[in-house]
Amino acid sequence: MEEFSKDTIKSGLETQIVGQKIYVYNKTASTNDVAWSLAEKHNSEGVVVLTEGQTKGRGRLGREWFSLPQKCVLGSIILKSNMLSEKLNLLTIGTSVAVSKAIRNTTFLPAYIKWPNDVVIRGKKVCGILTEKRKTKTGFIVVGFGINVNLDAEDFPRDLCGKATSLKIECAKKTSRVELVQKVLFEIEKMYLYLRKGEGSQLFDEWKEMSSIMGEQVRVILPNEVAEGQALGIDPDGALILRLDSGISRRITEGTIEYAYCN
Amino acid sequence: MNIKELKEIIAIFQEADIEELEIEREDSKIRLKRNAEPEVRHVAAQSHAPSVAVQTEAKKLDTDKEEAEKDGLIEIKTPMVGTFYKAPAPDADQFVDIDEKVNEDTVVCIIEAMKLMNEIKADVKGRVVKILVDNGQPVEFGQALFLVKPE
Numbered sequence: 001m002e003e004f005s006k007d008t009i010k011s012g013l014e015t016q017i018v019g020q021k022i023y024v025y026n027k028t029a030s031t032n033d034v035a036w037s038l039a040e041k042h043n044s045e046g047v048v049v050l051t052e053g054q055t056k057g058r059g060r061l062g063r064e065w066f067s068l069p070q071k072c073v074l075g076s077i078i079l080k081s082n083m084l085s086e087k088l089n090l091l092t093i094g095t096s097v098a099v100s101k102a103i104r105n106t107t108f109l110p111a112y113i114k115w116p117n118d119v120v121i122r123g124k125k126v127c128g129i130l131t132e133k134r135k136t137k138t139g140f141i142v143v144g145f146g147i148n149v150n151l152d153a154e155d156f157p158r159d160l161c162g163k164a165t166s167l168k169i170e171c172a173k174k175t176s177r178v179e180l181v182q183k184v185l186f187e188i189e190k191m192y193l194y195l196r197k198g199e200g201s202q203l204f205d206e207w208k209e210m211s212s213i214m215g216e217q218v219r220v221i222l223p224n225e226v227a228e229g230q231a232l233g234i235d236p237d238g239a240l241i242l243r244l245d246s247g248i249s250r251r252i253t254e255g256t257i258e259y260a261y262c263n
Numbered sequence: 264m265n266i267k268e269l270k271e272i273i274a275i276f277q278e279a280d281i282e283e284l285e286i287e288r289e290d291s292k293i294r295l296k297r298n299a300e301p302e303v304r305h306v307a308a309q310s311h312a313p314s315v316a317v318q319t320e321a322k323k324l325d326t327d328k329e330e331a332e333k334d335g336l337i338e339i340k341t342p343m344v345g346t347f348y349k350a351p352a353p354d355a356d357q358f359v360d361i362d363e364k365v366n367e368d369t370v371v372c373i374i375e376a377m378k379l380m381n382e383i384k385a386d387v388k389g390r391v392v393k394i395l396v397d398n399g400q401p402v403e404f405g406q407a408l409f410l411v412k413p414e
Contacts, residue, residue, distance in 0.1 A: 058352070060375070060378060060380075062350075062351050062352020062353065062354075062355060063352070063353075088379055089376060089377045089379055091379070092377060092378050092379050093377075116377045116378055117377075117378055129378065130378070130380070131378060131379045131380065132379075132380045132382075133379060133380065133381045133382065134370075134382045135368075135370070135382050135383070135384045222401075223346060223399055223400065223401050224265070224266060224267060224401070225267055238377055239377070244274075246274060248274055248277055253344060253345070253376060253377055254345065254346050254375070254376070254377065254401065
């Protein structure tokens with residue numbers, strides 16, 4: 001079996017900032033939490049935390065994130081938020097672009113983004129991203145991601161059936177987790193540097209190209225209602241622009257897309 | 264008047280051939296006016312929305328504010344548009360409760376904006392007197408979330 005370690009990942013890693021320090025754990029509570037404690041300790045951006053197993057892996061709103069050792073890529077990256085001005089949402093969107101590109105380049109699978117930042121293949125989720133900003137003096141931001149790499153269909157709990165997939169299920173062979181992580185880190189750094197230089201527009205073109213919902217009729221579940229319409233695109237702040245059936249354009253900054261027709 | 268009603272009114276207004284519309288009810292007052300340059304108050308982050316200026320005057324919010332000022336209470340406001348969460352997870356304890364003491368660094372809630380979880384700190388030392396929004400409720404820029412009696 002391929003060795004998934006700091007050394008194997010660093011060998012051949014083409015980055016300047018992201019991944020200059022890498023920690024690989026066998027088991028942690030949540031990589032985002034570990035990253036936060038490291039951020040305070042090291043005071044440096046680009047530190048990467050990876051783990052084989054999470055006892056408290058979580059998604060949005062503390063929802064549990066399912067994973068199995070040796071079959072997933074679970075990680076968090078410490079980035080510096082004050083370099084990115086107010087456009088922090090773009091970091092979340094940018095990470096989904098980066099992961100989709102990394103998956104496409106590694107597996108040639110049709111990875112697409114479901115707004116705002118889920119990565120899906122043929123409509124099923126393959127990667128989740130959780131970005132956290134805490135009010136610390138150091139101004140860090142932690143981007144966490146979980147990618148289903150070599151999970152088999154029978155590995156998934158029943159409630160994820162039909163909703164989640166893995167790279168192995170989609171391309172019928174194993175993917176090198178080392179190669180995938182290297183490409184993810186490379187693409188995240190590229191995106192991070194774009195944002196730091198204020199060149200976010202580059203991201204929008206890529207996001208549009210990789211969006212699973214552009215031009216499609218979608219249904220968005222909002223906190224108190226449901227909005228239906230055609231997805232027109234995203235605005236410079238990353239909000240989804242929906243043309244409602246009544247013809248009015250509406251700007252959506254929250255909610256979950258219930259279904260999206262995927263390529 | 265709830266957000267849904269407000270949105271419906273805006274939608275009707277946009278389609279109708281009228282310049283200005285004012286509706287007054289017991290609890291709220293809303294005035295819509297067509298404008299070339301959108302000017303937005305209370306409804307934040309609408310700069311890319313259609314060119315309708317929205318001015319809402321929710322009397323309830325004003326009452327809360329007046330009450331707060333009278334009693335020397337301080338509001339903890341949200342610095343962004345998003346969804347308010349009073350706990351880190353649905354089954355977890357909430358960050359703070361009524362009567363609980365907070366200081367400048369106490370995390371009081373999370374505001375989620377497009378899957379970015381932003382911790383909000385109290386930035387004030389005192390005791391929580393009132394929580395003004397419900398869990399999972401959308402909040403607008405600058406909206407008061409908590410009332411705190413400073414100590």
